[in-house]
Amino acid sequence: MVWSIKNMSDIATLQRVLSSSKTIAVVGLSADWYRPSYFAAKYMQEHGYKVIPVNPKYQEILGEKCYPDLASIPCKVDIVDVFRKSEDALPIAKEAVAIGAKHLWLQIGVINEEASELAKKSGLTVVMNRCVKIEYARLFGGLHWFGVNTRIITARKQIPKP
Amino acid sequence: MTDHVYGFDTLCLHSGQIPDSDTGSRAVPIYQTTSYVFDTPEEAASLFNLQTFGNVYTRLSNPTVAVLEERVAALENGRAAVAVGSGMAAQMIALLNICEAGDEIVAAKTLYGGTHTQLNVNFRKLGINTIFVDSDDPENFARAITSKTKVLYAETLGNPSLNILDIEAVSKIANQAGLPLFIDNTFASPYLCRPFEWGAAISIHSATKFLGGHGTTMGGVVVESGKFPWDNGNFSTMTQPSPGYHGVRFYETFGDFGFTMKCRMEGLRTFGPTLSPFNAFLLLQGVETLPLRMDRHCSNALAVAKHLEAHDKVAWVNYPRLKSSQSYELGQKYLPKGAGAVLTFGIKGGAAAGKKFIESVQFLSHLANIGDAKSLVIHPASTTHRQLSEQEQIDCGVPPDLIRLSVGLETLEDILWDIDQALSQT
Numbered sequence: 001m002v003w004s005i006k007n008m009s010d011i012a013t014l015q016r017v018l019s020s021s022k023t024i025a026v027v028g029l030s031a032d033w034y035r036p037s038y039f040a041a042k043y044m045q046e047h048g049y050k051v052i053p054v055n056p057k058y059q060e061i062l063g064e065k066c067y068p069d070l071a072s073i074p075c076k077v078d079i080v081d082v083f084r085k086s087e088d089a090l091p092i093a094k095e096a097v098a099i100g101a102k103h104l105w106l107q108i109g110v111i112n113e114e115a116s117e118l119a120k121k122s123g124l125t126v127v128m129n130r131c132v133k134i135e136y137a138r139l140f141g142g143l144h145w146f147g148v149n150t151r152i153i154t155a156r157k158q159i160p161k162p
Numbered sequence: 163m164t165d166h167v168y169g170f171d172t173l174c175l176h177s178g179q180i181p182d183s184d185t186g187s188r189a190v191p192i193y194q195t196t197s198y199v200f201d202t203p204e205e206a207a208s209l210f211n212l213q214t215f216g217n218v219y220t221r222l223s224n225p226t227v228a229v230l231e232e233r234v235a236a237l238e239n240g241r242a243a244v245a246v247g248s249g250m251a252a253q254m255i256a257l258l259n260i261c262e263a264g265d266e267i268v269a270a271k272t273l274y275g276g277t278h279t280q281l282n283v284n285f286r287k288l289g290i291n292t293i294f295v296d297s298d299d300p301e302n303f304a305r306a307i308t309s310k311t312k313v314l315y316a317e318t319l320g321n322p323s324l325n326i327l328d329i330e331a332v333s334k335i336a337n338q339a340g341l342p343l344f345i346d347n348t349f350a351s352p353y354l355c356r357p358f359e360w361g362a363a364i365s366i367h368s369a370t371k372f373l374g375g376h377g378t379t380m381g382g383v384v385v386e387s388g389k390f391p392w393d394n395g396n397f398s399t400m401t402q403p404s405p406g407y408h409g410v411r412f413y414e415t416f417g418d419f420g421f422t423m424k425c426r427m428e429g430l431r432t433f434g435p436t437l438s439p440f441n442a443f444l445l446l447q448g449v450e451t452l453p454l455r456m457d458r459h460c461s462n463a464l465a466v467a468k469h470l471e472a473h474d475k476v477a478w479v480n481y482p483r484l485k486s487s488q489s490y491e492l493g494q495k496y497l498p499k500g501a502g503a504v505l506t507f508g509i510k511g512g513a514a515a516g517k518k519f520i521e522s523v524q525f526l527s528h529l530a531n532i533g534d535a536k537s538l539v540i541h542p543a544s545t546t547h548r549q550l551s552e553q554e555q556i557d558c559g560v561p562p563d564l565i566r567l568s569v570g571l572e573t574l575e576d577i578l579w580d581i582d583q584a585l586s587q588t
Contacts, residue, residue: 010165034408036415039213046214108417131417142215144178145223146426147231148242148419153168153176158183 009127011152014135017103017125019162021078022050024132025070025101027092028083029053031061037083038062040107040133047136048162052077070095081105081132089115097122105132170237170353171453178232192443193225212410212427222431226439230446234373234383237352237449238365241388242419244426245381245442249348249368250276251435252382255425256344256366257313258433260397263289266310270297270327272320272559275547277346281315294557298488300331307339312396314341318357318496319349321532322506322542322566323559324480326492333361340394348372349504349532353456354497363390364421371533372503375448375455379441384425388418404428455535455571460500462577463569467505469578475515475585477563481505503570504532508563515588516541516565522584525572537570537577 009017026041029051038061045051045062052073053066060066067073070080070092080096082089082105089112096104097119104119106112106128116126127135137143138150141158168176179190198217200206208214217223227245235243246252261267269281271294281292295302297316307314314336316327329345336343342363347355351372357365367373369381392400392413400420403409406428412420430436460483467481479486482493482501493501509515519539520528526539530546540546547560555561569577 012165033211033213034410039211039415042208042213046208134417137215141180144180144232145215145217145225145228146242146419147223147228147235147244147422149177149232149235149240151165151236152180153172154180155176155188157181157186 009130011139013125014127015139017079017105017127018132018136018139021103021162023052023075023077024049024079024081025052025054025067025073025077026081026083027054027070029055029058029061029066030083031055031058036131037107040081040083040131043133044136047140070099070101073099077101079103079105079132081107082110083107084110086110086112090118093119096124103127105130107131108134173233173236174452175450177236178229190226190229190443190446192439193220194439195224196220211408212415212423220439221434221436222426224436224439224442226446227437227442230369230381230437230442230449231383233446233449234352234367234369235385237452238347238356238358238385238387239352240358240365240385242422243383243385244422244430245369245383245437245445246430247382247435247437247441248380249346249366249370249382250280251433252366252368252384253277253315253344253346254280255429255433255435256364256384257285257290257315259421259425259429260342260399261285261290261312262399264310265290265312266308267292268303268306268311268314269294270316270320271295271557272297272323272325273315273317274321274346275542275550275558275560277317278554278558279549297327297332298325300328300335303332304335304339307335307341311339311341314343315346316343317346317349318355319482319502319504320559321349322504322546322564324482324487324489324501324504324506325559326482326489326496328492329355329357329360329362329496336363337361340396342390349502350497351452351456351502353453354460354499354502358387358389360496363387369445370531372456372459373449373452374445375452375533375535376444377531377534377536379444379448381437381441381445382435384422386419386421390421392420400424406432456500456502458571459503459569462571462574463503463505463567464500465574466567466569466577466581470505470507470581473582473585475510475588477508477510479505479507503568504566505569506564506566508561508565509585509588511588512563513541513543516563518588519565519584522587524580524583525576526567526580526584532566532568534568535571537572537580538568540566542566 093115345357
């Protein structure tokens, strides 16, 4: 697996996606506390987002009712965040379009150009091969405590959290 | 819309610091603290689990040290960095991150004496064996790789032989074997050379030298490119649950900064070579002026090298920018802005004449360091490389008459004057 800066969305787009969103449906969320999906979802929940777990294996994760698929979610979803194999991303992108989600976010290692193109054509913002938690921490504070090159250059005080 | 790409000089001044929201302090604050209060027991648990980003204990992370880490990562155009108490600690933490008993390292034989000893003596005691090769022929690395090899290790510029590594060729050999190339980039600094542009996976610095630049502070930095595929089957320690940190899989969880997170949560946490916040602050002051200093180091060093080459008491001069240097061509490729501050030479009359020279200099400082703003001079065979046998010294590129100069930022005419008056006494 190789990460590339070329795949990286620009800072303004990421800020817009994260600032304008309140609800994140996490597809493939695990209930195991040490799994990356659990790490990320718990973090976003702690930072004020409503996390909606999507995984047919569970009833409830992180105190939230878990749905078997995106179509079963009764409320509005801003971000569809995908923790699944790259090849599974296309049907999820179709579902995300169908439920009227605003943004499709494919996590680190989830790379699917077809899914990305389909979602973009329907007007969704697409972020690919990035972690929602890491990007949130990069833009709104936290990641810079661990020596990561955030590429944030500013003489303004800390960026206000969304 | 694409993000603005900032120039190197801007990164030297700004990377890593967002002015803090409470005070607006323009200078980087020194967080001279061991520990950080938790809001709730739940928050504490999340921090220990690495589920949230934050500070727990300065052995692992510190906001002042973090500015230095991010700044050096930005200068190397890497993904992330971790800072430690010295350059020796940096290479130890980096190598032990992926090497264990039974593994092998293939390293250039012209490494700095302390590094050579760390690999040849201390790592061997841990069961990690190093094969030293003549790095001037990149194919020697390929010949030494076995199924046990975990990493190739070399310096941008050998110390003190000043042979330049063909980084691109050695990277290619490493990557074909599914191995990372680690480069000690101390002598070049990221201003003169950025090893990731030539395929290296990890860059290591003794920040004590040019990054700090003023001879005040020890420090080391490990930078990762973020481009090495640690899941290629050769690095189970990066992909399998960590027994040292409650089963975290560092590559899966942190992706392209998994290597430095592992250095931090395993290496720094259990071996403990932490950089002090105050030292990070001093190193940051140095980094701010790195480009200006490196330009002057390079121009003064080239002038000194040419002067020595023309001097009738000097037997030989080695500086990669001289046409007579065996590394001249590689220098044009890898160090286009200049070949750094360090040059070596021998005086007619051998080691005895060299000793007399060092006794006779007026303001060139006789000490065991490089990269200070001041000019420094030393006789490596009797000092930095003293622990090696004479044959090992010669293998490392240290003949008995070799004098090493780290040319500083003083007025050039004064540096030449001091050299001339000392040479006249030999």
